[in-house]
Amino acid sequence: MSAYLVYVRDRITDLVEFKKYEERAPAASVGQPMTPLAFYGAVETLEGDKVDGAVIIAFATVADAKASYNSPLYQEAMKHRLKGAEYRVFIVEGITG
DSSP: OOEEEEEEEEEESOHHHHHHHHHHHHHHHTTOOEEEEEESOOOOOOSSSOOOEEEEEEESSHHHHHHHHTSHHHHHHHHHHHHHEEEEEEEEEOOOO
């Protein structure tokens, strides 16, 4: 079953740390079985707190999404994301159609 890894950025808190994340995170996706569907495009918040940015990445399975998120390269980059911004990150299963 397909899966979607969703990153919702609420706000940047430390631009220096966030820039480090932006520099390191792309290397973590090399060779991963993923398809970016949205990458910090224009966002219109319809309900809830304002969204500063969002990324949606499609994977063939939940296991693939978790493997990408838990990869050593991404975990190293994520240290800077956690210091530099407030995010909500989740995986949602797709539907079979």
